[in-house]
Amino acid sequence: MDASIIVETRTPEPTVTNTLSPTSMEQTEPTVNATTFMETFPTGAIVASTYQVDSTQSSLSHRTLLIFKPEETVETLTTENDVDSSYPAWSPDCNSLAFIRSSETNGQRTVDIAILDVNSDDINVITIPAIIERTVRWSPSSDYLVFAARNNGTDQIYTLSLLTELYSQLTSKSFNLWPDWSPDGMHIVFVSERKETDPTIYVMNADGSGQSQLLPAFWGSYTIEDPGRFQPMEPKWSPNGKLIAFTVTESPATGLEYSRIYVVTNNGENPHPITDQYPENPYGDTLYYESNPVWSPDGGEILYIRSYEKDVGKWVDELCVASLVTGHSSCFYRSEENQVLSNIDWCS
Secondary structure (H helix, E strand, C coil), X not given: CCCEEEEEEEECCCCCCCCCCCCCCCCCCCCCCHHHHHHXXXXXXXXXXXECCCCCCCCCCCEEEEEECCCCCEEECCCXXXXXXXXXXXXXXXXXXXXXXXXXXXXXXXXXXXXXXXXXXXEEEECCCCEEEEEEEECCCCCEEEEEEEXXXXXXEEEEECCCCCEEECCCCCEEEEEEECCCCCEEEEEEECCCCCCEEEEEECCCCCCEECCCCCCCCCCCCCCCEEEEEEEEECCCCCXXXXXXXXXXXXXXXXXXXXXXXXXXXXXXECCCCCCCCCCCCCCCEEEEEEECCCCCEEEEEEEEEEECCEEEEEEEEEECCCCCEEEEEECCCCCEEEEEEEEC
């Protein structure tokens, strides 16, 4: 495979084939439509789709991995019944897909890491004695996975050797989520909540040593005069290792929340938003929630999800891409009614 994007969606009922809905951001130029964007990636994009179920019958979301095709269709990639497939992540060679596999039997839920060979459709399930949450990411060498898991009531970061299937715990304090490898495989970036402060971004060596705080837990607003509380999430290392993209939930003094995609240098300098979707009038403008940043293979663009409430109780999610070269953003896919997009990845 040459290049692919992973997305996670939720819909109330299964839809095996779908037509893409080209759209563009109203506030920025130039625009990128679905055909133009997808034709640059002949292998299409990988999509994980969630089908809602009655919570009285099952606690599973029944997400199924789907694949975008250049001809603008979506086809099912995994078809296991009564299994929830989520948080997919490409291997560096684009031949394998790691994801979280959840199943339920007689009310007992089992959560494992699964690896799908996208060429043969073979799935290898690796059982870990911990509740897997949030993310799983490949090491640049493809020999290890890093993941976040809840064990004994806390969220911790672990690595898993794919050669031995043995795992190691890297963190032990409080709340730790969203790990991602540096491109040289020497470091891991993650989010941690420590010292009774808000969660913020940390970096550690690949063996768990040398844990250091990259950003302060509190920092000022770029959009509202009165500084608010900023909560960084979902850090992703750039392909050249110089920048880290992340999601920030901004909570200014208005009491209204919205989120944007930021970047910061690998030593914590110059954190700034890459999009201009902040509300000039928080009480009147549409509040956008940007999430799940993913770097393009060349590091020149960031793919992300933009969500907003179109009508009362009715949300729209869009797949968008922001150029770090031109400073412009545009969207190329809009969710269908009752469909929720989450968790995307981009493969070189």
